[in-house]
Amino acid sequence: MPVNEVIEKALRKTVAVFPELAVRELVANALIHQAFFVTGAGPMVEIFDDRIEITNPGEPLVDTQRFVDTPPKSRNETLASMMRRFRICEERGSGIDKVIAQIEIYQLPAPLFEVPEGFTRVVLFAHKPLIAMDKAERVRACYLHACLKYVSREFLTNASLRERFGVEEKNKAAVSRYIREAVDAGVIKPFDEDAARKLMKYVPFWA
DNA sequence: ATTTATCTCCGGTTAGCCTA
DNA sequence: TAGGCTAACCGGAGATAAAT
Numbered sequence A: 001m002p003v004n005e006v007i008e009k010a011l012r013k014t015v016a017v018f019p020e021l022a023v024r025e026l027v028a029n030a031l032i033h034q035a036f037f038v039t040g041a042g043p044m045v046e047i048f049d050d051r052i053e054i055t056n057p058g059e060p061l062v063d064t065q066r067f068v069d070t071p072p073k074s075r076n077e078t079l080a081s082m083m084r085r086f087r088i089c090e091e092r093g094s095g096i097d098k099v100i101a102q103i104e105i106y107q108l109p110a111p112l113f114e115v116p117e118g119f120t121r122v123v124l125f126a127h128k129p130l131i132a133m134d135k136a137e138r139v140r141a142c143y144l145h146a147c148l149k150y151v152s153r154e155f156l157t158n159a160s161l162r163e164r165f166g167v168e169e170k171n172k173a174a175v176s177r178y179i180r181e182a183v184d185a186g187v188i189k190p191f192d193e194d195a196a197r198k199l200m201k202y203v204p205f206w207a
Numbered sequence B: 001a002t003t004t005a006t007c008t009c010c011g012g013t014t015a016g017c018c019t020a
Numbered sequence C: 001t002a003g004g005c006t007a008a009c010c011g012g013a014g015a016t017a018a019a020t
Helices: A003-010 A020-033 A077-085 A095-105 A135-151 A158-165 A169-184
Strands: A044-047 A051-057 A112-114 A119-125 A188-190 A202-204
Touching: A020 A051, A020 A077, A020 A095, A020 A119, A095 A135, A135 A158, A135 A169, A135 A188, A135 A202, A158 A169, A169 A188, A169 A202
Parallel strands: none
Antiparallel strands: A044 A051, A051 A119, A112 A119, A188 A202
């Protein structure tokens, strides 16, 4: 084996585990939406090798399930507009869907929105093969995918979800089951309730 | 030529088998 | 036992053929 090949193998390769835009956007969000005057810490970013957790004081003003489609109610509008002006974060309302879009492009697991007592937390996960995801993770990914599609006037379909998860067309039967899981979980529903099962289109449960 | 009937293709779903 | 794969099934849409 040539020497440089040995060296190459010995060197650690740096790969972008987390899309930068997504992290930046989420941190900016945490700053903007933090509730001041809450005892304890300010916004906090914890980095693990398989995930990043971004936590800020203050519970969210909108339901976490509606993060994608609801325009944000900013706690600190002055700070928000300043950060927008400095291009630190996106324009109003386009933040979270950009994050989801990035995550889908990189085929990362769906982010998790948590509301620990008095806080808001977003967990961003490093890449994980579809096979390693459990049912809850798949359902979450389905749901957010449907939300993302919905806000861009599109729909979740078997094909779109295949693309999202990076599965080949021959495995569309599996994807049908993932859709089924999400429907059973009540997070998405068929766009046309009484459509036959052809060219099925799905939307988030609240649409 | 326009309408109507039939065919074929295709995306999607379900069921069942098989393997790790 | 869950997930990958295949086969069978379903029904809509466009294409083609037939009828007026």
